[in-house]
Amino acid sequence: MIIIVWIIGALLVAYMGGEREIGFWGAFAWSVILSPIIGLIIVLTSETNASIASKAQFKARMAEQSKQYEIEQAVKGKTNVADELLKFKELLDKGVITQEEFDIQKKKLL
Numbered sequence: 001m002i003i004i005v006w007i008i009g010a011l012l013v014a015y016m017g018g019e020r021e022i023g024f025w026g027a028f029a030w031s032v033i034l035s036p037i038i039g040l041i042i043v044l045t046s047e048t049n050a051s052i053a054s055k056a057q058f059k060a061r062m063a064e065q066s067k068q069y070e071i072e073q074a075v076k077g078k079t080n081v082a083d084e085l086l087k088f089k090e091l092l093d094k095g096v097i098t099q100e101e102f103d104i105q106k107k108k109l110l
Contacts, residue, residue: 009036013043022046081109 010031017027022043031039085106092102 006036007032010039012036013039016040017043017046019050020046020048021052084109 010028013031013036014024014028017039018024020027020043022030027039027043030042034042088097088102088105091097092099097105
């Protein structure tokens with residue numbers, strides 16, 4: 001009689017584990033080997049498949065946002081280079097710096 005209750009308990013725990021990372025057979029094995037109560041504790045501490053998928057989506061979104069941020073910073077950096085070149089060109093036109101100094105600054109920026 002105890003064996004039948006043990007296996008029925010293990011099957012119930014395994015059913016709960018089917019929607020979790022541990023899976024049906026993992027939960028069933030733990031429940032049969034240790035006890036249905038300990039198997040239940042193991043099942044309840046494992047992550048649900050929905051939370052695993054949610055975490056994967058979150059990581060993908062964060063990677064995409066990070067990539068977008070890097071692109072924006074690169075574009076912003078190029079804009080700053082263009083602004084710096086314009087400043088040096090104005091200084092060259094005003095006679096504050098020489099053509100050689102302008103060319104040196106231009107090489108540094110590009």
